[in-house]
Amino acid sequence: MMSSFKTARESRLSITELMLPSHSNFGGKVHGGYILNLMDQIAFACASKHSQRYCVTASVNRVDFLNPIEVGELVTLKASINYTGRTSMVVGVRVESENVTSGERKHCNSSYFTMVAKDEKGKSVPVPGLILTDQQGVRRFARSKIRKQQAFKRSTEFEESKFDHHAYLPELEGENVRLNLK
Template identity: 65%
Template sequence: MYKTADDSRIQISELMLPSFANFGGKIHGGYILGLMDQIAFACASKHSRSYCVTASVNKVDFLNPIEVGELVTMKASVNYVGKSSMVVGIRVESENIQTGLKKHCNSSYFTMVAVDKLGKTVTVPGLILTTKMDAKRFIKSIIRRESDAKRSKDLEGLYKNVEDHLEQLKDYRVKIDFK
């Protein structure tokens, strides 16, 4: 069975209230991450027709602050599918509802895994790529996964031979004081 990205695409909007703000008057990043996790769950569950859990979040850069009173819109789509996993791409925008000015606040990629009631992984439908953008997103997800796997492997070696890398620390604000 296969589905298109459009079959599970989701968009939500929410007005940002003062109770979501930090002491600086900006919306808490953690609150936004929580909303992103919810939309990733909804999108992945809609695609798989299964309960889904968050396996990982690939890099979240907060590009622009979100102000109290702005309307935040999140757009999510399945960009990649494996056997039981899906990469859900999320774009977060805020809009000043008085001026109409929109800002791109962040984009991120959530890896979600479909599971049954016992927590065992289940096979998800494949993805039908209907546009060049769909294909681009799928290919970028593959590259991101391969890059993450390589980086993890490279870092594993570092833990075994940390002494070989101590010279690299001379240009950083760090003092080595091993006991």
């Protein structure tokens, strides 16, 4: 039987993988797409563990690559449920690299994956709520809620049928753009 509320600790996951030459891009660093794939996998596993359901990725909020990852380094990904809605969850994913010879560690990325729980027919289903046990949990939950509200505001503000381009022309001053409007 599925619990109606769970702590983040109950579904927290971590994986560590050695970066191989086959993971590198043309510049000799680990390919960002490979890291994104690992991030999506751990977000899926964390959300599925929390909801006890198959989950799909609905969105990824901001992916900033802070430090390059070298071939031969260990990469650790940590995932935790930060927010629960009715059928969706926000999974925070942190990526760190470690040079195995020097022991130097670097924070490489933090991203937020919105995952939706699905039933056998592909229909969205309710997920257990989140039990917040500390200030960090409250901060993460509140930040995710605000981020969700801001994303909704952005998507409606720029909806084609409602968008007034005249209001944004001053925003384009000083930008690398030339207007040739008809």
